[in-house]
Each structure stands twice: as C-alpha cells, then as structure tokens.
Amino acid sequence: MKITKIDIITRPEKLEELKEALNAIGVAGMTVTQVYGCGLSKGHKEVYRGKEVTINLVPKVKVETVVCEVPVEKVLEAAKKSCHTGNLGDGKIFVYPIENAVRIRTGEEGDIAIIDPK
Amino acid sequence: MKITKIDIITRPEKLEELKEALNAIGVAGMTVTQVYGCGLSKGHKEVYRGKEVTINLVPKVKVETVVCEVPVEKVLEAAKKSCHTGNLGDGKIFVYPIENAVRIRTGEEGDIAIIDPK
C-alpha cells in the first residue's frame, strides 16, 4: 500500500478541531510542531492579535501525519473542513511521497508500521 | 507545473536576510522552525557564543518554502548568497519532490494553491 506524508500548516487555535477531525476518519498518529509562518506576498495582510501583520512571523502549527490505509483525499477533506475560516492565513496542506516507515517498538517496516495494531 | 519543497537550515542571525532575499525573487510564503543542529563529523568544530562546540546541539533555523513558479535554482542562489559566511556551520539546503498542495482558505489544489493570488 502506498505510504504518504501530509503536512498541515494552520492556525494554532484550530489544532483541537483538526485532531478530532483526523481521529474521526481513522488517522492513528500525528506529530505537531510549533512553527512561524511568513506570508511574503505583496498583498498579504493577515490579522494577528487584532493587528494587521505584513511580512512578520505569525505563530502557526504544523501537523504531520503519515497515512496508508486512510485515503489522502479524506485527510485533505477533514483538514480543509476543520481549519477553514475563509480568511487569509487559514494555511496550506502539502502532500509528500514516502519510501518507508518503521515502528520502533516492534521493528515492523512498511505499511504495517503505520496501520494501528488492533 | 512541478511543485517542490526546499528546506534551508542556517544560522538564526541570517533569518532576516534570507527572508528578504526570498521575498525579492517572488517567494510568496515560508514556514520557520527553531531547530538544533548537530555536526557529528570528526573534524567538526563550530564556534557558538565564542566557544568551540563539538558534537553538541547548536540553535539553527529551518526555513521551509514550497515553490512552483519561482525556479528552484533561483531559491538556491538566493539562500546561498544570503546565508553564506564561509565558516563551518553555514548550513544546508535540501530539495524535495511534492505531490500536491492545498490552499485551505479556498480549497484550491495543485500549483494554483502556491501561486500568490493577485
């Protein structure tokens, strides 16, 4: 089965909703990093703490999840739905190919390393 | 159009210059993470806060940017130029293939999700 990594970069206040949305479609694990986003685009004006921010660094979260059984399309739908406000700064999703995965506890490799043990 | 992800790992004090260099070539967004770098190489001695550091963890920044219109080669040039000091520890750039991108605000997928809306 094909293994895929998905990065979701969004507003920190959406993390809880995103976690629940991913859980609901059967995503079994994720890794969260505090990051800073930078909109360098000319017209970019995002509101952060009541102020318009231009090229500065705005706190965001990056949620990484590696999936194989759960279809990528379902993850995109869940992330789009839970992270959407309609305003600038809602974030981006990036999808990457992945060659292999290992579960350290058991040494299992490949799709079985990602699939949740029953 | 091909979508590519570029990671630039460099000195924190170079972040401002790097941001401006990327902005100047039309890069529309980036994500910044505080990381720790570890030079494990035998001969590695990097100077950090006036002291020679060997295998310890030295603060670095990781700048991730996903591009499609802006050529990868131009990003490499801009990063090499703005982050270069000539000393050990200037950092590394890594280039990755990417399968898809989504703009959460609009739901757009593919290259259009990366290209700055006019």
Added chain:
Amino acid sequence: MKITKIDIITRPEKLEELKEALNAIGVAGMTVTQVYGCGLSKGHKEVYRGKEVTINLVPKVKVETVVCEVPVEKVLEAAKKSCHTGNLGDGKIFVYPIENAVRIRTGEEGDIAIIDPK
C-alpha cells in the same frame, strides 16, 4: 549516489543515545526539533510522567538526517536499537526521497554536499 532523508520521532530521553549511535555509523550531521506526538489510536495509552495519557500531546524529539554514503538500512538499525524500549510510544521512522542537497559554506551540490569533508 542516492540522497535520502530519514526522520526519527522518538522519546526525548533517547536523544543522547541516538546521537551516539548515528555518530558511530558515520552520520555526519543531523537536525533536531522538539515536537509533540499524538497517538490517536483507539487502544493508545502511553505512560507520560507516571500518568496514562490518551489522545493528548506528548513531548517527542524529531531527528532529521540526510545521508548518501551511509546506507539507509544502517541508519534504521542504529535508530531501532538505540530508541527501543518495547513500550508504546517508542516512535516511528520515516524515509523520504530527496532531489538535491547544497552545502551553503562552499556552494557544493549533490552527494558531495552531504559527504563529510576530510
């Protein structure tokens, strides 16, 4: 020579052992990020600070290393051995293809950017 990126997500208390294990097989550099792991699986119960944690965020470290001379298989072995406890939460390893690498100090591209200068 093929260039590969390996992400190792594991317990923070295993970082020192992992660094030494990677050093021993000739890995010349790595980047460390403090992250939060989330086990969303139904049966997931990890012990953190003496308490059973369910879907909450547990501190983890992510170690990224890009290799070309050192075989991926040796990195997986070293990481599995040094990070293994046998308990839930030991972590995951993910292996990614990479298109190019640059050493900022010298401008070198490709495998030579990764291989430790003698």
